[in-house]
Amino acid sequence: MIHRLHGWVWGPVLLVSLLGIGISLTWRSGIFQIRRFPYWWKATVGSLSSGEKSGKSVAGDSNRETVSRVQAACTALAATVGTGNIAGVATALTAGGPGAVFWMWISALLGMATAYSETYLGIRYRRRGSERQWFGGPCVYMAKGLKMPGLAMAYGGLCLLASLGMGSMVQSNAIAQTLRFSLNIPLSVSAVLVTLPAVGIIAGGIKRIAVSAQWLMPLSSAVYALFSLAVVWVCRGRLPAVLSEIIRDALLPRAVLGGAGGYGISRAFRYGIARGVFSNEAGLGTLAGLHSAAEDTTPQEQGMWAMFEVFFDTIFICTLTALVILCAVGGEKGLAGNPYDGAAMTGWCFQKIFGAWGGYIVSFAMTIFAFATIIAWFYLGKQTLGTVLYLAAERFPQIEGWSGLIEKIYILFYGYAVFLGCVCSLTAVWELSDIWNGLMAFPNILALFFLRKEIVFDERRGEK
Numbered sequence: 001m002i003h004r005l006h007g008w009v010w011g012p013v014l015l016v017s018l019l020g021i022g023i024s025l026t027w028r029s030g031i032f033q034i035r036r037f038p039y040w041w042k043a044t045v046g047s048l049s050s051g052e053k054s055g056k057s058v059a060g061d062s063n064r065e066t067v068s069r070v071q072a073a074c075t076a077l078a079a080t081v082g083t084g085n086i087a088g089v090a091t092a093l094t095a096g097g098p099g100a101v102f103w104m105w106i107s108a109l110l111g112m113a114t115a116y117s118e119t120y121l122g123i124r125y126r127r128r129g130s131e132r133q134w135f136g137g138p139c140v141y142m143a144k145g146l147k148m149p150g151l152a153m154a155y156g157g158l159c160l161l162a163s164l165g166m167g168s169m170v171q172s173n174a175i176a177q178t179l180r181f182s183l184n185i186p187l188s189v190s191a192v193l194v195t196l197p198a199v200g201i202i203a204g205g206i207k208r209i210a211v212s213a214q215w216l217m218p219l220s221s222a223v224y225a226l227f228s229l230a231v232v233w234v235c236r237g238r239l240p241a242v243l244s245e246i247i248r249d250a251l252l253p254r255a256v257l258g259g260a261g262g263y264g265i266s267r268a269f270r271y272g273i274a275r276g277v278f279s280n281e282a283g284l285g286t287l288a289g290l291h292s293a294a295e296d297t298t299p300q301e302q303g304m305w306a307m308f309e310v311f312f313d314t315i316f317i318c319t320l321t322a323l324v325i326l327c328a329v330g331g332e333k334g335l336a337g338n339p340y341d342g343a344a345m346t347g348w349c350f351q352k353i354f355g356a357w358g359g360y361i362v363s364f365a366m367t368i369f370a371f372a373t374i375i376a377w378f379y380l381g382k383q384t385l386g387t388v389l390y391l392a393a394e395r396f397p398q399i400e401g402w403s404g405l406i407e408k409i410y411i412l413f414y415g416y417a418v419f420l421g422c423v424c425s426l427t428a429v430w431e432l433s434d435i436w437n438g439l440m441a442f443p444n445i446l447a448l449f450f451l452r453k454e455i456v457f458d459e460r461r462g463e464k
Helices: 002-009 012-028 037-043 045-050 069-080 087-096 099-125 138-145 149-183 187-202 205-234 236-251 259-280 286-291 299-329 332-337 342-354 356-395 397-423 427-450
Strands: none
Touching: 002 427, 012 099, 012 427, 037 045, 037 299, 069 205, 069 286, 069 299, 069 356, 087 099, 087 299, 087 342, 099 138, 099 236, 099 286, 099 299, 099 427, 138 149, 138 286, 138 356, 138 427, 149 187, 149 356, 149 397, 149 427, 187 205, 187 356, 187 397, 205 236, 205 299, 205 342, 205 356, 236 299, 286 299, 286 356, 299 332, 299 342, 342 356, 356 397
């Protein structure tokens, strides 16, 4: 039953809807993500060379519930760059063939416009709380923009469920299984090693989470990218053939008008789009929630950071993983004969080049990526919970007095979910979490469609 529901949620309706809203927003923007690449790159990564802006929030830098624009971006990257970039890409290649990589790229290019739009709306409609903290994300633009508070509450509930499943249990399970496989560490020991530092960080509030993400993501991404590029360099002789396979399998049937060829293309399309969205989360609304606490920013500027995150997650990191696998195994024929899947396949490819150290590299990347995702999804869950309580208090003021206790209970539940994920088998939780993730997309796509005319992509052109 759960498997069938999962297939329905992540079926053609959702994938076409995600592509449709991405195409619509891309067209309306004038292909902003490509046409204005130098502009948004300079406004995001390019701005780091001159340091952070010096402006402060009204509450001052000591406010533990606000973060800088770059810290918000690093936290969003922590939530998106995770197990999907290693295990998810390998699964997409096994199921969809090399052509899945091409459709990942298409998913990312369209998703960049979607990510910009949802983050833009999240910043535009966000509200200040009584303690000067920000409440934003999809819940706010659904309630204030669409005037549909019921839809906002439904989205908030799904997001909280996803945080306890995909954000905590699934990620901690990936860490525990990785440490047991690579270092033979018992699951119960991993549970303690993961839960204690995670709770220590999340208990320090959003600012501590953001500072941790700001250190973890550049380090882990740089290490993974460096060794991935090393594998591609060693196998550079196979690179032209691999790139040719990616394009051919994505667009050309193997037999003229042959049913088998068309089926192969459809599988590449399905798994490429699905894994691309699973990895970068564009269209699910999570990026808007993760950016909602950023200070000293504008809707356009934070939207461009969201675009960069999708680019970095899928176009860069996922592509590196795909090239490592395809170059190491020898292309599509090697995929068919390889007995591994998921993270094990990626680890095997690194081991083929670097020996035993290759497995440690993948284990390190998986562990850091997953741990960063744990703390980032708590950030998202806490922001969503606070926003839901803020909106509910507008109608039922007595809720405001209970908000502090409710948030503390959420911290306990989240910490317990992290621990439980390490020591339990999570076959059903994986699919349930993916279902909740997918269901989040439907109300978010609806909001993006009806609010699309309010999104300004390029101020020079005066688009409104």
